[in-house]
Amino acid sequence: MAITGVMRAGHAQLRVLDIQVSRKFYRDVIGLVETGEDAQGRVYFKAWDERDHNSIVLRQADSAGVDFVGYRVLDAASLDQFERDLNARGVATRRIPAGEMLETGERLRFTLPSGHEFELFAEKAHVGNGLGLKNPPPWGPDAEHGMAPVRFDHCLLYGPNVAAVKALFTEVLGFRLVERILGPVEAGEPEVGIFLSCSNKTHDIAFVEHPNPGKLHHVSFRLNSWERVQRASDIMGMNRVPIDMGPTRHGVTRGETIYAWDPSGNRFETFAGGYEPYPDWEPITWTFDEFGHGLDYPTGTLHESFLGVVS
Numbered sequence: 001m002a003i004t005g006v007m008r009a010g011h012a013q014l015r016v017l018d019i020q021v022s023r024k025f026y027r028d029v030i031g032l033v034e035t036g037e038d039a040q041g042r043v044y045f046k047a048w049d050e051r052d053h054n055s056i057v058l059r060q061a062d063s064a065g066v067d068f069v070g071y072r073v074l075d076a077a078s079l080d081q082f083e084r085d086l087n088a089r090g091v092a093t094r095r096i097p098a099g100e101m102l103e104t105g106e107r108l109r110f111t112l113p114s115g116h117e118f119e120l121f122a123e124k125a126h127v128g129n130g131l132g133l134k135n136p137p138p139w140g141p142d143a144e145h146g147m148a149p150v151r152f153d154h155c156l157l158y159g160p161n162v163a164a165v166k167a168l169f170t171e172v173l174g175f176r177l178v179e180r181i182l183g184p185v186e187a188g189e190p191e192v193g194i195f196l197s198c199s200n201k202t203h204d205i206a207f208v209e210h211p212n213p214g215k216l217h218h219v220s221f222r223l224n225s226w227e228r229v230q231r232a233s234d235i236m237g238m239n240r241v242p243i244d245m246g247p248t249r250h251g252v253t254r255g256e257t258i259y260a261w262d263p264s265g266n267r268f269e270t271f272a273g274g275y276e277p278y279p280d281w282e283p284i285t286w287t288f289d290e291f292g293h294g295l296d297y298p299t300g301t302l303h304e305s306f307l308g309v310v311s
């Protein structure tokens with residue numbers, strides 16, 4: 001099946017406590033490319049190999065967290081169809097005009113059962129990766145600046161009503177369940193974690209059950225190799241970036257990963273690896289008693305901060 005409908009993670013707007021400190025961190029330590037600042041003072045970034053104008057937007061606020069995440073759909077007709085399908089499902093939507101975010105078209109905004117503000121959009125200006133489209137080199141200077149992820153890959157969101165979120169994503173938005181984590185046997189093994197794909201990646205978005213709505217667990221940046229993940233860990237050390245977990249490998253999705261904190265307390269991930277689930281994929285299940293290895297495969301450690309701390 002070709003990728004239609006929702007194509008990929010497009011953008012996330014993060015709240016940060018000091019915009020200048022965070023701007024320097026996302027630009028020089030994570031190694032994103034700064035692409036603009038708007039009249040509200042929001043600062044825009046893209047990963048070096050992304051072609052769209054922006055993927056991470058920072059807004060200064062009194063508390064950390066995520067304002068909204070946006071996913072890019074194939075075209076305007078897809079956006080209209082999703083609006084009809086969501087409304088038919090009883091999900092209220094509203095349109096945010098083109099240009100409210102720099103270089104970004106009209107967005108279709110709605111609230112997930114988990115309390116997150118979620119949006120779909122069809123247009124964002126292509127600015128390219130600086131290498132051109134004719135006989136390009138494989139990488140350029142931006143690929144060596146900071147950790148230099150190739151793209152904003154996915155996010156993990158914490159909130160209530162994971163079962164309803166799964167139904168919305170799989171029945172209306174066209175995502176597939178790739179992996180799931182079950183709760184304790186004595187609680188009836190409810191699905192407490194779901195990894196959903198709209199492509200043939202292991203996940204384009206994931207959710208974990210949590211009593212507080214609208215929480216951010218992490219935004220994730222893709223690197224192209226385990227060696228690049230190790231290089232990212234060196235850069236974290238050089239810059240005294242507090243690490244939450246890793247470098248290690250997840251059992252869930254097989255990702256090779258590090259989790260760390262930005263200066264405001266938003267968790268981010270740098271990762272590589274995984275596999276390619278196609279549409280005939282049967283979901284993988286992790287039972288509660290084995291979840292330590294799902295999280296940290298070599299040691300099986302249930303990292304307390306990873307499980308409980310969100311922004």
Ligand SMILES: [Fe+2]
Binds near residue numbers: 154218220269
């Ligand atoms: Fe992740």
